[in-house]
Amino acid sequence: DVKVTQSSRYLVKRTGEKVFLECVQDMDHENMFWYRQDPGLGLRLIYFSYDVKMKEKGDIPEGYSVSREKKERFSLILESASTNQTSMYLCASSLLQYEQYFGPGTRLTVT
């Protein structure tokens, strides 16, 4: 079975802090994705990566950056957390152009 893990299920941070969300997949997938999910807005793509050291902006990249130094790991970075970044963050991976498999999510609260 595909397994996608995220470093934390729940996280509370203060405004202005730098926040790292880690995602690891164990199926040698080329593609990895970061989404946020908010009530009424659905899943919105923040960034994605098709290969090591490659990254592409999604629909809402502002305030975020990513890092992919190894194939299995894709990190989302909030350079200076703000309250409007309080959300559920979901990581996903996929093999080439096939379906995506999601991690359990990180519920981030910024106070």
Added chain:
Amino acid sequence: RKEVEQDPGPFNVPEGATVAFNCTYSNSASQSFFWYRQDCRKEPKLLMSVYSSGNEDGRFTAQLNRASQYISLLIRDSKLSDSATYLCVVRSNQAGTALIFGKGTTLSVSS
């Protein structure tokens, strides 16, 4: 026009009922189609891919109408455990494209 549109519901049905969800997509170049299921406070999980000829998996049937850019999901003999949010997902096969998620349709099955 939104890229993937779904009726948000909620759909409230009794056990044993048949229920159908519809989804429309705006990009005629879309080539891959999926239905995902998301339980409350959980990550989305692939329910089924949708093929041009239509496909069935037990009580679930998915249909695709490319001319009308329309996808459907039919659930027969609803179970309490079918209560969830169902996400319609499409992807263009153009290089560099990610999945596009609808906002989901909520189903509640009651006894």
